[in-house]
Amino acid sequence: MLALEVNNLQKTYGNGVTALKGINLEVQEGDFFALLGPNGAGKSTLIGIISSLVNASNGETKVFGTSVQKNRSKAMAEIGLVPQEVNFNQFEKPFDIVVNQAGYYGVPRRIARERAEHYLKKLELWDKAFSMSRTLSGGMKRRLLIARAMVHEPRLLILDEPTAGVDIEIRRSMWHFIEEINRAGTTVILTTHYLEEAENLCRNIAIIDHGEIVENTTIKDLLSKLDLETFVLDLRSPIEALPAIEGIELVLKDAHTVEASIPKSKSLNRLFRALEEAGVEVVSMRNKVNRLEELFVRLVHADAEEVKEDER
Amino acid sequence: MSEKVSARSFWIGYQTILIKEVTRIIRIWAQTVIPPVITMTLYFVIFGAIIGRRVGEMEGMPYMEFIVPGLIMLTVITNSYGNVTSSFFGAKFGKHIEELLISPLPPWIILLGYISGAVIRALVVGLLVWLVASFFAGFQMHNIWVTASILILTSVTFALGGFINGVYAQKFDDISIIPTFVLQPMTYLGGVFFSVTLLPGIWQQVSLVNPIVYMVSAFRYGILGISDMPLWVAYAIIIGFGTVLFAVCLTLLNRGVGLRT
Numbered sequence: 001m002l003a004l005e006v007n008n009l010q011k012t013y014g015n016g017v018t019a020l021k022g023i024n025l026e027v028q029e030g031d032f033f034a035l036l037g038p039n040g041a042g043k044s045t046l047i048g049i050i051s052s053l054v055n056a057s058n059g060e061t062k063v064f065g066t067s068v069q070k071n072r073s074k075a076m077a078e079i080g081l082v083p084q085e086v087n088f089n090q091f092e093k094p095f096d097i098v099v100n101q102a103g104y105y106g107v108p109r110r111i112a113r114e115r116a117e118h119y120l121k122k123l124e125l126w127d128k129a130f131s132m133s134r135t136l137s138g139g140m141k142r143r144l145l146i147a148r149a150m151v152h153e154p155r156l157l158i159l160d161e162p163t164a165g166v167d168i169e170i171r172r173s174m175w176h177f178i179e180e181i182n183r184a185g186t187t188v189i190l191t192t193h194y195l196e197e198a199e200n201l202c203r204n205i206a207i208i209d210h211g212e213i214v215e216n217t218t219i220k221d222l223l224s225k226l227d228l229e230t231f232v233l234d235l236r237s238p239i240e241a242l243p244a245i246e247g248i249e250l251v252l253k254d255a256h257t258v259e260a261s262i263p264k265s266k267s268l269n270r271l272f273r274a275l276e277e278a279g280v281e282v283v284s285m286r287n288k289v290n291r292l293e294e295l296f297v298r299l300v301h302a303d304a305e306e307v308k309e310d311e312r
Numbered sequence: 313m314s315e316k317v318s319a320r321s322f323w324i325g326y327q328t329i330l331i332k333e334v335t336r337i338i339r340i341w342a343q344t345v346i347p348p349v350i351t352m353t354l355y356f357v358i359f360g361a362i363i364g365r366r367v368g369e370m371e372g373m374p375y376m377e378f379i380v381p382g383l384i385m386l387t388v389i390t391n392s393y394g395n396v397t398s399s400f401f402g403a404k405f406g407k408h409i410e411e412l413l414i415s416p417l418p419p420w421i422i423l424l425g426y427i428s429g430a431v432i433r434a435l436v437v438g439l440l441v442w443l444v445a446s447f448f449a450g451f452q453m454h455n456i457w458v459t460a461s462i463l464i465l466t467s468v469t470f471a472l473g474g475f476i477n478g479v480y481a482q483k484f485d486d487i488s489i490i491p492t493f494v495l496q497p498m499t500y501l502g503g504v505f506f507s508v509t510l511l512p513g514i515w516q517q518v519s520l521v522n523p524i525v526y527m528v529s530a531f532r533y534g535i536l537g538i539s540d541m542p543l544w545v546a547y548a549i550i551i552g553f554g555t556v557l558f559a560v561c562l563t564l565l566n567r568g569v570g571l572r573t
Contacts, residue, residue: 013573048573051414051415052413052414052572053410053413053572053573054572054573055568055572055573071415072416073317073416073418074317076416076418077317077416079414079539081414083410085407087406087407087408087410087411088408088411089403089406089408091404096332096335100328100331100332100411101411101415102330103324103325103327103328104325104328104329104411104412104415104416104417105321105325105415105416106317106318106320106321106322106325106416107324109324109327139314149410215415217351283492302549
């Protein structure tokens, strides 16, 4: 069954900006799906329409077969949303925020309290459950958003940059929790700027740019398309000039560092042989960037930073 | 899945909004409950006990007794209106209204929750003011059903008005403009401190377009048994006014005006 079905979805804002140009997208039940795109690509608009915060100009969105546009209540009952911005009442206590959210989904108060305790403990927030929310750290606030989104136990969890500004330790614990949720059967859609996150967690991916889906495939297939990898080589002794090697692009970043871009069809041995012949000694080597990040940058346009969508 | 969108789930959702609203009123009691009680006590002391002695009678009643229904109404109107505008606009401003907007709850439940919270605050504060009033003017009750129904209908009507204000408000100034420039003059000129029959010629006719005149008049009938207006006209106007506001609120919510992009 499809957890999410997006058909010819279009959105033009009142100021004339077209954020979505007829998007089609399918997410299978149980999937861990990455939705990537540069700032202003249309990700937040798409999530806004799925969660009914933004009205579509045209097209339809279905959640587990129920149209968001035609039967909003039933469709919304299946969704848990972790928004990009902290949007709970900072003068309320985390426990109350989570319990009340459960109530909006019809969860009786006694069960809501049990679930709030469960999720706040799972997300290591229980010792702050009865503190004022505004006293929580940035990472805690992010985790509270996840607890709130999970308390009605949705079948589709949408996370809009859940780990933005969160330190790596907390980020990893959040990944672990979300993976656990996905393994238990919840479909997860994740947008993130940490491409490593998408590569490690997700099975399928869509890349959105300028309001259009520019790639929609499995992470595995996408990575197999990567035909060029860039390595950073650290040299023992400083050099002034680089040898020319056919088919391999070398860039001298500084006297001790060389960047080598090598097509997958070429052997790394050729690079090392040529460097050795030129008297260049390599002491260490690493990937320049995450593989997916490299692909991402090539897939989206060079003017990716130009924000063309007014993010609500 | 179905239990998340059943009558029972909507009932739980409504109760949750109500609990949240009442918790908010209690949490900020120093802003919600105490100030109107202090203000009204001062009104009773100044206009009732000090100036009232020189005024003598109004419509055959001691002035102190005459102003009691009007001042309770003034409290109910400002508190029901103010509760919704501040709570709803606060939720909009802090973006936590999105908690409700992404939930399965239909707009009318959200509206009902906010209105109920406002009615509870208006009634609690109104009853406290009444308690203070009875200390100065004694307790009177001519018709409990008229009194109770007018209290509830008035608070619902002004809570609906406050909701519309909250929907359109973009900044905090926007939620004080209507209460200051519209609601306050309407209330003060609506027969709180005097009988509208005292107004000269044309102004008496003008006052008839002010719905607060009918509310105060009907409420005064409920407590003292005297009224400037026929009771049925007052009910028709309050219910009609409330129905129109309810329809406007629902339309705004359904269209997502000021809430959904």
